[in-house]
Amino acid sequence: DTAVSQTPKYLVTQMGNDKSIKCEQNLGHDTMYWYKQDSKKFLKIMFSYNNKELIINETVPNRFSPKSPDKAHLNLHINSLELGDSAVYFCASSQLGRKSEQYFGPGTRLTVT
Amino acid sequence: AQTVTQSQPEMSVQEAETVTLSCTYDTSESDYYLFWYKQPPSRQMILVIRQEAYKQQNATENRFSVNFQKAAKSFSLKISDSQLGDAAMYFCALMNNNAGNMLTFGGGTRLMVKP
Numbered sequence: 388d389t390a391v392s393q394t395p396k397y398l399v400t401q402m403g404n405d406k407s408i409k410c411e412q413n414l415g416h417d418t419m420y421w422y423k424q425d426s427k428k429f430l431k432i433m434f435s436y437n438n439k440e441l442i443i444n445e446t447v448p449n450r451f452s453p454k455s456p457d458k459a460h461l462n463l464h465i466n467s468l469e470l471g472d473s474a475v476y477f478c479a480s481s482q483l484g485r486k487s488e489q490y491f492g493p494g495t496r497l498t499v500t
Numbered sequence: 501a502q503t504v505t506q507s508q509p510e511m512s513v514q515e516a517e518t519v520t521l522s523c524t525y526d527t528s529e530s531d532y533y534l535f536w537y538k539q540p541p542s543r544q545m546i547l548v549i550r551q552e553a554y555k556q557q558n559a560t561e562n563r564f565s566v567n568f569q570k571a572a573k574s575f576s577l578k579i580s581d582s583q584l585g586d587a588a589m590y591f592c593a594l595m596n597n598n599a600g601n602m603l604t605f606g607g608g609t610r611l612m613v614k615p
Binding site: 428481 | 600
C-alpha cells in the first residue's frame with residue numbers, strides 16, 4: 388500500500404562507483420521529484436520530471452541523471468560518486484495543478500566512503 | 501529566485517502548551533502554496549498543513565494552525581496542546597504553480613517537547 392517507495396533504504400559505496408536509487412509511486416501522479424537532504428538537514432530540489440519536461444536545478448552536477456522508464460518510476464543514477472554526495476535522497480510525486488501536495492518516499496541514505 | 505527562512509534552529513515546549521514556529525519567504529510570484537512538513541526521527545516527510553496564497557483565511561488542521569501574513573511574507577505554524585509525538589524537525593516550504601511545482605524548503609526547526 389506504500390504510496391511512494393524507494394530502494395534501497397541504505398546504500399554504502401566507495402568513491403568513484405556508479406549507483407542507482409529506484410523510486411516508484413502508485414498514486415497515478417504525473418510528476419515526480421528528487422530532493423537531497425544534507426548532513427545539516429537542509430533539503431534541496433534536484434529534479435522535477437513529468438512526461439512533458441525535465442526541470443533540473445542548475446546546481447546539480449551532471450554526474451546525477453534521472454531516468455524514467457514509465458510514468459510511475461523515476462530512478463536516480465549517480466556516476467563517479469564523491470564524498471560530498473553522502474546524503475539522504477528523497478523521491479516525491481504529485482499531480483500538477485492546484486492542491487498539488489507532494490507525497491514523499493521514505494528516503495535513501497547514501498554513504499560514500 | 502525564491503527563498504524560505506526559518507530563523508529558529510531549535511525550539512522547546514512543555515507538553516500540553518502552545519508553541520509557534522516562524523517562517524518567512526520571498527517570491528516574485530503571485531500564485532503559490534505554502535506548506536509545513538514534519539520530519540520525525542524515522543525521516544519520513546509528513547505534510548502537516550497547507551495554505552494557498554490566494555486564500556485569506558488561515559488554514560487549520562486539528563491542533564495545527566497557521567498565521568499567514570501575505571504582505572509581510574510570513575507563514576508561522578502554531579501547535580496547540582503539544583504532545584510528545586510532535587517532537588520532530590519542522591520544515592516550511594514554498595511552491596510556485598509554475599516551474600515544475602518544485603518545493604523550496606527552509607532550513608528547518610527542531611522542536612523538542614518536554615514531558
